[in-house]
Every structure is written in C-alpha cells, then in structure tokens.
Amino acid sequence: MIPAGQHGPAEHFILHLSDTHFVATGDLLHDRVDSDRNLIALFEGFEKSSARPEAIVFTGDLADTGRPDAYERLRAIVEPAAERLGAQVIWVMGNHDERVAFRRGLLDEDADAAEPVDRVFDINGLRIIALDSTVPGHHHGEITETQLEWLAHQLEVPAPHGTLLALHHPPVPSPLGLLALVELRDQDRLAAVVEGTDVRGILGGHLHYSTHSTFAGIPVSVASATCYTQDLQVVYPGARGQDGGQSYNLVHVYGDRVLHSIVPLGQFPTVYEMTPESLQRFMAMSADEQIAAVGASVLDTAEA
Numbered sequence: 001m002i003p004a005g006q007h008g009p010a011e012h013f014i015l016h017l018s019d020t021h022f023v024a025t026g027d028l029l030h031d032r033v034d035s036d037r038n039l040i041a042l043f044e045g046f047e048k049s050s051a052r053p054e055a056i057v058f059t060g061d062l063a064d065t066g067r068p069d070a071y072e073r074l075r076a077i078v079e080p081a082a083e084r085l086g087a088q089v090i091w092v093m094g095n096h097d098e099r100v101a102f103r104r105g106l107l108d109e110d111a112d113a114a115e116p117v118d119r120v121f122d123i124n125g126l127r128i129i130a131l132d133s134t135v136p137g138h139h140h141g142e143i144t145e146t147q148l149e150w151l152a153h154q155l156e157v158p159a160p161h162g163t164l165l166a167l168h169h170p171p172v173p174s175p176l177g178l179l180a181l182v183e184l185r186d187q188d189r190l191a192a193v194v195e196g197t198d199v200r201g202i203l204g205g206h207l208h209y210s211t212h213s214t215f216a217g218i219p220v221s222v223a224s225a226t227c228y229t230q231d232l233q234v235v236y237p238g239a240r241g242q243d244g245g246q247s248y249n250l251v252h253v254y255g256d257r258v259l260h261s262i263v264p265l266g267q268f269p270t271v272y273e274m275t276p277e278s279l280q281r282f283m284a285m286s287a288d289e290q291i292a293a294v295g296a297s298v299l300d301t302a303e304a
Helices: 035-046 069-083 101-109 144-155 188-194 276-283 288-304
Strands: 012-017 055-059 088-092 119-123 125-133 161-168 199-204 211-215 217-224 247-253 256-264
Touching: 012 035, 012 069, 012 125, 035 069, 055 069, 055 161, 055 199, 069 088, 069 101, 088 101, 088 125, 088 161, 125 144, 144 188, 161 188, 188 211, 199 211, 199 247, 217 256
Parallel strands: 012 055, 055 088, 125 161, 161 199, 199 217
Antiparallel strands: 012 247, 119 125, 211 217, 247 256
16 A cells, blocks of 8 residues: 555645636637637546546636637536536636626526626535626726625634635736736735635636735635736736646645645656556565666666
C-alpha cells in the first residue's frame, strides 16, 4: 500500500474553471479561438484521470455576449461531463453574461435582469457561495448593499467545513495596470463582511490569467480562462490576448488549508511516467533499490 503522506486525503475536491466565452453557434471567438473545442478537450483530458470532483465551479463570462444558443451549447457539454464525474455544477455570473439568458439557459429560471444571481450550495459540508459581482452593461464589478447584507446573513452560522466564496471579479491587484477599468469596486465593504468569518478561500476569474493573493486575510485564487489568456509579457500598461496558456484549477480542501493547483490545457510529450502498478513496485523496494531505480530512469530519459 502506498503511504498517504503527512496530510492524508483532502476532505473536498473541486474543479474551478473560468471564462469560457462561448460565442454564436459556428463562430470563433476573435475569429480564432474555438471556445467549445477547448472546453470539450478539457473534460476529455480530465476524465482520463481517476480524480472525481464533488463540484465544478465556473466563475463567470460563460457566454461572450450572453447569447441563448451559447448557454445551450455550454450546458450540453458540461452537464453530461459532470454527470459522468458525479459532480454538481455551480454557475457564477460574469460581466459578459446576461442575467435573463443566463438564468433561462443554465438555471431554468425566469427573473428580472436587475436581480443578481446569488446562490448557496452545500457540498457535503463545504459551503460554496456564488456571488454575482456584475453590473449590467459594464465591465467593472460591484456588490450592492443588499447583497452584502444577504452575504453577512449567510455567514452568520459557520458551515461544518467552512465556506468558499466564488465571484467573477476577484478582489486583487494586477500587474497589467488596467485593472481600474474592470476591477471590483468598493472592496473594503466586502472585506468588512467576510473578515473573521468561516470563508476559507475566494475563487475568481475575469483576468484571463492565473494569480493568487490575499483579501481580508483570506487566500484568493484566480483561475485563468479556457478560451484565451492575457499575455503578461507586455509593455505596461497594456493588454494582449493570446491563444495559448489556457488552464483550469484543482481545489483540494483539507482540514487546515486549501490547495490550488493549475492544470494547463493541451497534450504534451511524456518524459517519464509512473503508473499505479509501477509506483507500487517502487514503494516495495529497499532504499538502495529505489536509488538505483531512479538513477536508471534518469539515465534512460537522458538517452531517449
């Protein structure tokens, strides 16, 4: 049996995806990016692993212009994959989404566009709160006083395994120098609500690159986009979208910490591989045999 290590298995496992930006049927995003194909490839790659998440969280900008057909195709891809994985799907609004079409296409609901899409999910004792930070017709984010009161009420009673807050606009700075145009405004008001609560992590999107920070003493993890990414090797301030570097995040929740791991999209050459069977044989070796086996593997890799 392979030892579990010092930390043991995670209590919860979540997939964190963001910014799929689905466009009209048959179109390409920016005349280049096949958003549908990228998401299909993501699930095809992930399902080859033995990992099975409890939930899949999408932190906004699911459709590029809020088109109903975009939500239909997105749902047709995600829901069967989630069913195969045994995972619950959690949709979060983004500034490119349109609330009425979002609700109808993904939640089978009808509501006025002025009503934020805020939801609470219980994932086997882990609470995930989806908070709508969008402002219809604008790219920046805001959370209304009514929403903050609602959030404070939800957080009055701690969840058994704590809370993850998911929203599109992450409360973080940016090296690009353009964040003032698209950032979450009045962040101090949100900080006053979540500080000292059982919120253990904040999941965000919007930026189209992976980044991490803290907010009100809480770790923040931003998942990159599955459609296209922002090139951080630009003259500041500036922005350049690129068709490459897409990724998603694995979120493992332990009793005393939350681990975020970035997984790039695509297939890459194998330099070595340890299957469960070969790893089991390796763990059964003596220390000297393990050293010899590792040395042989490195030599074989170098010669190849």
